[in-house]
Structure formats: C-alpha cells, structure tokens
Amino acid sequence: MVPNGWERKPLVDIAEIRTGVAKGKKGLKDPIEVPYLRVANVQDGHIDLTEVKTIAIERHQLARYSLRAGDVLMTEGGDFDKLGRGDVWHGQIQPCLNQNHVFAVRVDSKILEPYYLAALSGSHYGKTYFLSCAKRSTNLASINSTQLKEFPVLIPPLPEQRKVAKILYTWDKAISTTERLIDNSKQQKKALMQQLLTGKKSLLDESGKPFEGEWEEVKLKSIAEMNSGGTPKSSIPEYYGGDIPWVSIADMTKHGKSISKTEKYLTQEGLNNSSARFYPKGTILYAMYASIGECSIAEVELSSSQAILGIRPTDKLSNDYLYYFLTNLKSKITLMGQQGTQSNLNAGMVKDFRINLPPKTEQLKIASVLTNADKEIDLLKKQLADLKKEKKALMQQLLTGKRRVKVDDKEVA
Known part of the structure; x- marks a missing residue:
C-alpha cells in the first residue's frame, strides 16, 4: 500500500540507467586512460576512493561514459549484501567512469532526490526487491539493468x-x-x-617511579611450553558433539582476543583418539597455518586443531604480555611464513622467537x-x-x- 500523497513508479520512468565500461577490450582507436570505479569502490552508503584504477577507452566515448555529480551508483551484485549497495557520486574525480558491474542512475531531479534513491535502494525495502528477482548461486546474487529499471520506487513529495x-x-x-x-x-x-x-x-609503577630491573632478550621456548593440537576424524560422529570446546582458526578470527565458545565441540572419545589435547585456561592460541600470527587467549579449558599452537607461559611470563607481544609481531611473522600452497609456520620456528622481556x-x-x-x-x-x-x-x-x-x-x- 502506497502512503497518502506518495507514488510508486518503476525506476526507468524517473531516471536513466547507465551501464558502465567493460574491461579487456582490444583494438581501441585513439585510446585514453581514465579513472573508473569498481564494485570495491562502491560501498554501502559511501564511495571508497582509497584505490582508484584506470581503464582504457576510445576518446570519443568519454562523454558517453563519464559520471556526473548526482549520479546514484549501484552494484549489480556479488555477495548478497552487495545487491542495491551504493551512494551518490559527488564528482570527486573528473573525468571518472563506472565499470560494467556498477550501474549509474541519473535521476530526474524534478521528481527524485538522489540521496533518497540511494537510501531506498540500500534499505530493507530495496534489498527485498533485488533479492526477489536476482539471479542466485551459492552465496552470490546479481541483477541486470532490466531488473533495476523495474525497481518500484516509492516517491514522496520532493520536500x-x-x-x-x-x-x-x-x-x-x-x-x-x-x-x-x-x-x-x-x-x-x-x-x-x-x-x-x-x-x-x-x-x-604504582608509586610513580620507574620500574626496577633490566629487560632481557630470550627465546620463547625458554619461558613457555608449546604443543600443537589435533583433529579427530570427521567421519566418526561419536568424536563430535560433546562438551569439550575445539578451537579452529575460524573461531580465532571470529572471536579475537578471548575465546570461551567454539563452533565445534569434541567428546572425550574424540579427544582420546586424536592428537588433540586439553589446554588450560590462559593458554595462548597461536595460528600457524592460513591466518598465521593470529592470536587468542583461552578463557576456558579447551582443545584445538593442529593448525594452532598452544603456548603456556611459565611464571616468568605474563599471558597477556605474551599475547600483545605476538600480536605486535604479526606483520613480520607473515613474511617469515614458509611458502607453499599457503603460508605457514611450524612449532620449531615459534619456539625460537626472541622476545623482549621486562620484569x-x-x-x-x-x-x-x-x-x-x-x-x-x-x-x-x-x-x-x-x-x-x-x-x-x-x-x-x-x-x-x-x-x-x-x-x-x-x-x-
């Protein structure tokens, strides 16, 4: 039902839907390089100009494809959240084009306010429409220009x-x-x-004086015990569904510093029939594969996959201090990773990390x-x-x- 004083019209009746430039065209006559906006540039509610690439087009096409201030940019899709995503172009770069996966909607300013349209397309109302007609595959969806043209725009009075x-x-x-x-x-x-x-x-210190005692540089293995985890066979259902938290790297990236809950749980039988082991509360969990250098602290007793090293500091080392020290090393550690199908570390490399250790x-x-x-x-x-x-x-x-x-x-x- 349309609110009193409002209208509902297909977008094509009140705006021009402009498609963008396709990449990879060859044999261009009199080509020029022009900045253009990709799907990555068109975010939900803002245009990200952190990285703007260029594309080659024929010089005579520049006027046809150039964006104007006030154009509403919308993405054709990708992940579900990208449908209808967009914002108003302010003309920050001149000239600038849009890629063919980004629509430029040029509204009739006597009928429609660009900012209003951008908000409507990105709202629950807009996303519901786009999802209803989008072409879908696993976790992906996209719309074409015909479907965008039929978008039923709710139109209040301009004021x-x-x-x-x-x-x-x-x-x-x-x-x-x-x-x-x-x-x-x-x-x-x-x-x-x-x-x-x-x-x-x-x-x-607490008395307002500098801390006493010298810093020293030591190898991590001299002040902590370390063991890798393990993964019970997924083909044996009796190994899973118990009450023992089992940490994966996905759990670490999801929860960040502190982990007390996990996606999967092991039974005692699963723990006993694998190389997985119990880690006590306070154990530092350190990712050695994929997201190497990712770090968390166990807030409960738990176990982990073999992709994660459990580090248990001695009394000489604070768990939280070690967590921050390893987190600070992450960018350097990524470069150290052995190069294979994916970057990874091994327990020996981590044991030899040198740590700056104050009292x-x-x-x-x-x-x-x-x-x-x-x-x-x-x-x-x-x-x-x-x-x-x-x-x-x-x-x-x-x-x-x-x-x-x-x-x-x-x-x-």
Whole structure:
C-alpha cells in the first residue's frame, strides 16, 4: 500500500540507467586512460576512493561514459549484501567512469532526490526487491539493468524526500565519525604497542617511579611450553558433539582476543583418539597455518586443531604480555611464513622467537595499558553497531512512509 500523497513508479520512468565500461577490450582507436570505479569502490552508503584504477577507452566515448555529480551508483551484485549497495557520486574525480558491474542512475531531479534513491535502494525495502528477482548461486546474487529499471520506487513529495535524506545523512555522518574514531584508536594502539613492547616508552609503577630491573632478550621456548593440537576424524560422529570446546582458526578470527565458545565441540572419545589435547585456561592460541600470527587467549579449558599452537607461559611470563607481544609481531611473522600452497609456520620456528622481556611487574602494567586501549576500541565498536542498527530501523520506517516527517513551508519553498 502506497502512503497518502506518495507514488510508486518503476525506476526507468524517473531516471536513466547507465551501464558502465567493460574491461579487456582490444583494438581501441585513439585510446585514453581514465579513472573508473569498481564494485570495491562502491560501498554501502559511501564511495571508497582509497584505490582508484584506470581503464582504457576510445576518446570519443568519454562523454558517453563519464559520471556526473548526482549520479546514484549501484552494484549489480556479488555477495548478497552487495545487491542495491551504493551512494551518490559527488564528482570527486573528473573525468571518472563506472565499470560494467556498477550501474549509474541519473535521476530526474524534478521528481527524485538522489540521496533518497540511494537510501531506498540500500534499505530493507530495496534489498527485498533485488533479492526477489536476482539471479542466485551459492552465496552470490546479481541483477541486470532490466531488473533495476523495474525497481518500484516509492516517491514522496520532493520536500519530504529531502527531509528524509537530510535525517539519514545526519546518521551517516555520526557513523562515519565513529568509524574514523575506531581507525584512529587502532593506529594509536598500534603505535603504543610498538613503543611499550620494545622499551622505547617506559611506564611508571604504582608509586610513580620507574620500574626496577633490566629487560632481557630470550627465546620463547625458554619461558613457555608449546604443543600443537589435533583433529579427530570427521567421519566418526561419536568424536563430535560433546562438551569439550575445539578451537579452529575460524573461531580465532571470529572471536579475537578471548575465546570461551567454539563452533565445534569434541567428546572425550574424540579427544582420546586424536592428537588433540586439553589446554588450560590462559593458554595462548597461536595460528600457524592460513591466518598465521593470529592470536587468542583461552578463557576456558579447551582443545584445538593442529593448525594452532598452544603456548603456556611459565611464571616468568605474563599471558597477556605474551599475547600483545605476538600480536605486535604479526606483520613480520607473515613474511617469515614458509611458502607453499599457503603460508605457514611450524612449532620449531615459534619456539625460537626472541622476545623482549621486562620484569614481571612491568609486563603486567604494559598489558594493562594495552587492555584498556582494547576496551576503548570495543566500546566504540559497540557504539558503531548500535548506530547502524538504529539507522536501519529508522530507514525502514521513513522510506516506507510508516513514519512521516514534518516539512515546514520554508523547506517546501
């Protein structure tokens, strides 16, 4: 049902749908290299210009394919979340084209506000339509220009469109500000880790004095015990479905620093009939295959796959300090990985890691400072998730007319 005072029209009646340039054409006459936007550049609610590539076209085609400020860019698909994804082009680069997997929608400005259309296409309403007519395969979906042209656009009066777009823009601004704060906090933490874990920046003890005791450089094997995990045969169902958490690298990338729950659980029989072993709470879990250098801390007793090394520090080494030390090494460790079908480490290599070791009390203070930095980042991430959730709910109401905005005479004029 169309709200009072609104219309519903197919997109083709109120906009021009422009397809983009295909890659790989040969034998071009009088070619020129021009910046162009790929699916990766067209994100949900913003255009990412971090990396803009160029494409060759014939010079006489430049006017035909060039984007204009106000064009609404939409992706044809890929992962389900890419359907209808897009934003308004501001003309940040001139000239600039769009690839053939990105549609440029040039609206009739007397009928439709570009920001309103971008919001509508990316809303639950828009995504529901695109998924209903998309060509699907496993985890992938795409639409063509014909389906986009038939998109049934809900059209409030222009002043109402502008007011809705203005409200949603305010939310987008709050979201982007929070995203920048998260990025800045991550960079600050990274710099802080580099300084604290190498002794370039010193902390003070509880009495406000420098910590006593010298740092030393030692091999990890001299201050920790290490064992790899194992995987019970998946063909024996009795080995799985018990109450013993079994950590995979996917669990580590999903949960981050602390792990207490896993996707799969072993039975005691599964544990006994494999090289998997119990790791006590506090064990450092270290990925040796695929996402090498990924690091987590066991919050409960658990087991792991053979792709993960369980590191148990002695009393001389703080678990949290080791976690941050290994996390700080990740970029270097990735380069160290043995090159095969995929980068990997082995237990011998990890045992020979050299670690900068301050006295235990200083280790604990360093870990505490970095833990607080993590908590600040986690708080910002929660705020970001809440903002996105609230904006999504508001979009559903505003863009379908379930909640109407008040437009004053000044805005109508």
